[in-house]
Amino acid sequence: MSRIAACFAALKAQGKTALIPYVTAGDPHPSITVPLMHRMVAAGADIIELGVPFSDPMADGPTIQQAHERALLHNTSLHDILGMVAEFRQTNQTTPVVLMGYLNPIEIMGYAEFAQAAETAGVDGALTVDLPPEEGVGVLPLFRAHGIDPIFLLSPTTPNVRIKTVAEAGGGFIYYVSLKGVTGANTLDVGQVAERIAQIREHTDLPLGVGFGIKDAQTAAAVAKVADAVVVGSAIIKQIEATPADHAVIMNNISDLLASMRTAMDA
């Protein structure tokens, strides 16, 4: 069983929902990323979504755009990030790590080389925002052959007939984007999300994560009632944005935020 499947199975047995924080690798400095990953696990993260910075993050709002820009100031590359995952794996063999980013850094590395290197480093999934299943025909089998789950997004605009197509192409879990818009946008409507989640469940058995618009412990807890996983991105990045020069403060603040979410979700 893959690390992602094992993680969801264990949580299900305990009646819990997964907490998935997102951080951009290399933000605000590459030296913080691996220690931060460990701290997030200690604070209650079940899966880590590690952002691969890109010069043109078209699907992201200002908060994550700036995180990418900060990471790129240090030339954080996909190679570097695979190194970070390998380092994380030296002391953590259980927490799944999903890379989230855009296609071009993978394309330039080469799909076969990436799949092999990601497997060796201990990556469990890849969420590539601008690679829809339609364009993944040649790529996705390579990912799967190396144990990398291709994780896809579903959105409020996805028609029901398409949910099945996307779900069949995907693995690991499905990430439901709760809002039309970019990351870090408005607060979501839990009622609408619940309705949509129910529709999606008719077409797939994959665990369902919900992200976009989860800002605090309260929204995390509300979403946890209807989803299998809660994804938090911009709210975490804002902690980095607040004190980019002080790594200790960043780690404490992110840790506190995740711990408060964990407590609220488990209550």
Place this chain on the structure above:
Amino acid sequence: MKFSEFNWNAMPDKAGHFGAYGGRFVAETLMEPIYELEQAYEQLKNDPAFQAEFDRDLKYYVGRPSPLYLAERWTRELGGAKVYLKREDLNHTGAHKINNTIGQALLAKFMGKKRIIAETGAGQHGVASATIAARLGLECVVYMGAEDVQRQAPNVFRMKLLGATVVPVTSGSKTLKDALNEAMRDWVTNVDDTFYIIGTVAGPHPYPAMVRDFQSVIGREARQQILEQEGRLPDALVACVGGGSNAIGLFHPFLADESVAIYGVEAGGDGIETGKHAAPLCAGKPGVLHGNRTYLMEDPNGQIIETHSISAGLDYPGVGPEHAWLKDIGRANYVSVTDAEAMQGFHALTRIEGIIPALESSHALAYAMKLAPTMSKDQSIIVNLSGRGDKDINTIARLEGITL
């Protein structure tokens, strides 16, 4: 492959691919909207009423057909092939961009969208979008890199006069690519009521095909006009390539005419060897950006790098996917000219023919200055004079140290 027998209209394929290029590389939220757009376009493309309305607007609002003008004095000076200019600069709003915005705005109207958004570099596409929005009574928001807002101030003011909101984009390199990113973000957020008018033959399918179809009026007219004036096809076509919409518009109707050599001219900036340029076809590599796979200016890690060109309209790190494919199959040649050469083309046409060209088009003119003398006097070249240069006079004055 035999160019004369190939069905050029069969490209792209159903999934929007031109060989390895093109496609639909967008986030999930935009997948359904681009399928809807494709469906609406497929339906209208062959609808005689839609085509008639489009043709009527091109004739009475834009002023088409644009003349094909033999630049006699310049031809004599260059001492080689006859140089014809396709006068897209005479279109309403002063460039070829209006052909496409009219087509897409009619489509927006048909789809019931109340709001249009656009990205712009030099401001020509922004002006063309604001113009058609004013005429159709649609709300219009134009995204423009903050740096371009500075260097194209007259066009910014034009857009505002036309009632559009111009949003300066301060992320990334603050130029055209960042304006495109921001327009995509707007679209993904306001997808229910908003139509995104992309200004060039890039973006996800169906944009490259649709924009090409709307711009192909340039080449269809030019082909007929040269046959009338010369009694034979031209020997070469020359057009500048940023995203590549004026170029594909001229080239496409000639692709099966094997005897016609095709030259797309990229912005060589300070020179290809300096790295400060905007010539992905000449010096870039294939990658994925803005919804399609194409040649890009990128670093070894796949990050898009900053481009440089004297011309805001060519200052873009990618290029339409059909050009990428035409390069690979060898149907078109892609070359570059430097900022300095483009300036020579600008001054030559202004002084010798009394036509002030856009800095974008000046790249095509500069290449024609090199090409014409290598050809014989009974041969001919069509250069796409894609826009007029009024918008660039401040830039040129500044470069030459003149205070207006």
